[in-house]
Amino acid sequence: MNTKKLQSTNSHAKIPLICNTDTVQALILNNSARIVDVRKSEEYLQSHIRSAASLPLSQILEKEPSGIIEILKNLGVTDTLPVVIYDDTFGALAARVAWTLQYVGHSNTSLLEVTYSQWKRMGLETESNNNKFPKVEHAMRINHKIQADASYVDLAKEQENKFLVDSRERLNFLTEHIPNAKNIPYTMLRSDNNILRKPEEIRRLIENRGMSTDSEYITYCGSAGTLSGLAFFALKSAGIKNVKLYSKSFREWKLLGKVKEEFKDANYWDLSAD
Amino acid sequence: MNDNVNSDSKYYNNPLTRPHIKWGKLEEANNFAHKVKLFRQHALSEDDFRRFRLQHGAYGSRLQMGYSMVRIKIPGGEITPEQLEKIASLSEAFSIGSAHVSTRQNIQLHWVQLEDVSEVMRGLAEVGLTTREACGNTVRNVMCSHFAGVCAKEEFDASPYSKAIAQFFLRNPMCQNLPRKFKVNFSCCNEHGLVRIADIGLVPMINENGVKGFRIYLGGGLGAASFLGHLVEPFTPENRLLSTCLATIRLFDRHGNRENMARNRMRYFVHEIGWDIFQRMVFKERSIVEMTMAGSTLESFRVLLEGHQREVFKIQNKHLELPILNTQNTSTNDSFNRWMNTNIVHQKQQGYFTAFVTLGAGDITANQLRVLAASIRELSIERTARNTPQQNFAIRYINGKDVLNFYTRLADAGLTNPGALTIASAVGCTGTTSCNLAITNSHRLAKEIEYKFLELQYDIDEDLRDSTIKISGCPNSCGQHEIATIGFFGGASRIENSMAPTYTMLFSGSTGEQGELGKTIMRVPAKRVIDILRKIIEIYRQEKSGNETLKHWIRRIVNGAGTGNIRGVEDIKRLLSPIAQLDPIDLDPESYRDYGTDIRFSAKTARGECAA
Numbered sequence A: 001m002n003t004k005k006l007q008s009t010n011s012h013a014k015i016p017l018i019c020n021t022d023t024v025q026a027l028i029l030n031n032s033a034r035i036v037d038v039r040k041s042e043e044y045l046q047s048h049i050r051s052a053a054s055l056p057l058s059q060i061l062e063k064e065p066s067g068i069i070e071i072l073k074n075l076g077v078t079d080t081l082p083v084v085i086y087d088d089t090f091g092a093l094a095a096r097v098a099w100t101l102q103y104v105g106h107s108n109t110s111l112l113e114v115t116y117s118q119w120k121r122m123g124l125e126t127e128s129n130n131n132k133f134p135k136v137e138h139a140m141r142i143n144h145k146i147q148a149d150a151s152y153v154d155l156a157k158e159q160e161n162k163f164l165v166d167s168r169e170r171l172n173f174l175t176e177h178i179p180n181a182k183n184i185p186y187t188m189l190r191s192d193n194n195i196l197r198k199p200e201e202i203r204r205l206i207e208n209r210g211m212s213t214d215s216e217y218i219t220y221c222g223s224a225g226t227l228s229g230l231a232f233f234a235l236k237s238a239g240i241k242n243v244k245l246y247s248k249s250f251r252e253w254k255l256l257g258k259v260k261e262e263f264k265d266a267n268y269w270d271l272s273a274d
Numbered sequence B: 001m002n003d004n005v006n007s008d009s010k011y012y013n014n015p016l017t018r019p020h021i022k023w024g025k026l027e028e029a030n031n032f033a034h035k036v037k038l039f040r041q042h043a044l045s046e047d048d049f050r051r052f053r054l055q056h057g058a059y060g061s062r063l064q065m066g067y068s069m070v071r072i073k074i075p076g077g078e079i080t081p082e083q084l085e086k087i088a089s090l091s092e093a094f095s096i097g098s099a100h101v102s103t104r105q106n107i108q109l110h111w112v113q114l115e116d117v118s119e120v121m122r123g124l125a126e127v128g129l130t131t132r133e134a135c136g137n138t139v140r141n142v143m144c145s146h147f148a149g150v151c152a153k154e155e156f157d158a159s160p161y162s163k164a165i166a167q168f169f170l171r172n173p174m175c176q177n178l179p180r181k182f183k184v185n186f187s188c189c190n191e192h193g194l195v196r197i198a199d200i201g202l203v204p205m206i207n208e209n210g211v212k213g214f215r216i217y218l219g220g221g222l223g224a225a226s227f228l229g230h231l232v233e234p235f236t237p238e239n240r241l242l243s244t245c246l247a248t249i250r251l252f253d254r255h256g257n258r259e260n261m262a263r264n265r266m267r268y269f270v271h272e273i274g275w276d277i278f279q280r281m282v283f284k285e286r287s288i289v290e291m292t293m294a295g296s297t298l299e300s301f302r303v304l305l306e307g308h309q310r311e312v313f314k315i316q317n318k319h320l321e322l323p324i325l326n327t328q329n330t331s332t333n334d335s336f337n338r339w340m341n342t343n344i345v346h347q348k349q350q351g352y353f354t355a356f357v358t359l360g361a362g363d364i365t366a367n368q369l370r371v372l373a374a375s376i377r378e379l380s381i382e383r384t385a386r387n388t389p390q391q392n393f394a395i396r397y398i399n400g401k402d403v404l405n406f407y408t409r410l411a412d413a414g415l416t417n418p419g420a421l422t423i424a425s426a427v428g429c430t431g432t433t434s435c436n437l438a439i440t441n442s443h444r445l446a447k448e449i450e451y452k453f454l455e456l457q458y459d460i461d462e463d464l465r466d467s468t469i470k471i472s473g474c475p476n477s478c479g480q481h482e483i484a485t486i487g488f489f490g491g492a493s494r495i496e497n498s499m500a501p502t503y504t505m506l507f508s509g510s511t512g513e514q515g516e517l518g519k520t521i522m523r524v525p526a527k528r529v530i531d532i533l534r535k536i537i538e539i540y541r542q543e544k545s546g547n548e549t550l551k552h553w554i555r556r557i558v559n560g561a562g563t564g565n566i567r568g569v570e571d572i573k574r575l576l577s578p579i580a581q582l583d584p585i586d587l588d589p590e591s592y593r594d595y596g597t598d599i600r601f602s603a604k605t606a607r608g609e610c611a612a
């Protein structure tokens, strides 16, 4: 791997959307990225990836973009500094935070391809320092292209060349979903050791479904946009350019009383052994 | 056929990860994905695609043809920990996070999106499993008693024969377009196994000259009309096993009814022309087969068989240890002893035990599969599991000293429900949870019965132990209700102007060589089934004479040979009828809803692809 490129401090290199452990180790070594831990702060304080900053998901969920920018500044993240995010929840929480940073204008944001547990299993470096960073400046540039709200989804669901992707598990999807949505459960997207399958595999899954990768995709899930956040990155990593997240997801859709598709002619819940 | 055996992957080269057969093929997965695309682009007709899909083990799901039930064949019921783990991952990724053990030693994944079926097949091929010919008009999964090799009553281990037959007929051109599906079941002894309800059923035996062979039954099967198989001859030596099977399948292929879907199983043909004639036809056809069969065919079968015989697990040094029951830990002692009593059997190999994992109507979560796999890997010295027609898992070759350890490991995952070998372990087909033909939710009813019976501790009642309860969601018998002590199949009854889910109850079916089909007794509303069962047991407890078990008492009643107050079927019906009587819907709305739903019952079905 070419670490030289990553060393320049003024204008940072764009890092891959999903970073493998080698890349992240090099970034840490060269102090050329901000590693962000989105687990609860207690968990962070116990141990975390070396040099990581703490940013629990709960701190950003209800925040306005300006508040998110404040957080970035306090974490010492400049406009171009690479940010790599991880969690211990199969990538879904990390993905939701990463999407938020991209949304407010920090496009150089990536996911670590493994969870924290896996990082530890691999024997990679951890520490328990409560890391603080000098405050820097960061501009706000809302990226509307990656966000969808209910009225946008309402129109999109009838439009050709736009795919609505429901990331919830199969039985939830069968029970009810936004009309015309396609079900790609988040469980389909991960591999045994990584939070996401290889891009070519995800592409194959999409192509098996006869969905064109040139279309626009809008992901949603049950409530907070976490599972669909992971789907957002999965689709992006597979090379789909135009992906949006309906971050308020199906919970808002139902609260708004919008039309749903339901399937009541089978007792599929009784197959579950849970 | 040899390309089925072995491969370059580390999994196959590791002597520990048996078996070495590669049933699955990656190219079939790719081909399936291709065919789905053609079908979606209307370049393949619906009929052609359906035939192809079924040939590759995918059924349409209930009233939602965009989803499939993927049926994984487990030949002889033998499955490795690695295969269980793969099924766990596939169920999470593409199904509902649970897998389902069927009554014919398949493992089914439900509600898989049609476009993902190829991915499931791809994953299965990685661990050597296949869905090929699990459905459709083919030779279905070849069953073998889960006791084969450890049964004290068996004359020899039939497992290698079952797998050789499975391998010989899998993808065999002669079985690609039979008039209808074709089922082959091997047993270990005259008691275990489903030999009389298969197209070909085989019981291993050694004749007076020490020659290995089988008692072969032909033309049995359950369904809307059921028949028991007929013994073809007193003894068929093993060197005529293949020719007898070939002759039977050839006759079926030639004479089976290809017109009438409802009457095209081989058993109808046998029934229509009469057994004597069919038997003569088999003998004649077998001579022709034996005269004309290429030496290479016989040789290739012999090679397959020998391969499987080499694979048979044998203990090297005999341990002579007795089970060690934990008497120290009193808090778990009760449940452990109960489990020991209802889920563990001795093997003929002294000091070794077979443990049964009780599943609710065959359902098991991905996480449970992983725990099970890890426990098998460490504690079954055979390192495989077998799935059973009672929809449970049998884990064999557990050393007596490891039984408690095995229990403890499974307990954390909720896999130590007692009652596997008792009346509590009710069988239920998928019913309305996923089957197109289902009228009732037989699956949930079986689970409800199991919960209730365990709560009532029916599993520890020795008198109930050898009785069975089996439930199908329609007359098609996938739940094998006709071989249960008390069986049920689903239907609908009109009461005034409302429909209620009901079951037809049968008494006194049984398995094994002396097996009989159940006799229809009466109709019972779905929501009254448990009450009726409790009442039957209550009456039995009052009426039984001496030590007779429920099973024997029921047989006596069916034969009209009861003593005391209940002499025959009519007497017991009189006592049960009040419970089966429903009030109109406004007085008892609950009884007009099936299990698992809060909407009013209506019988909805779609075109069957026969989920049997």
Ligand code: SF4
Pocket: B429, B430, B431, B432, B435, B436, B437, B438, B439, B442, B472, B473, B474, B475, B476, B477, B478, B479, B610, B611, B612
């Ligand atoms: S066809 Fe009938 S018996 Fe078979 S699975 Fe479906 S409901 Fe059950």
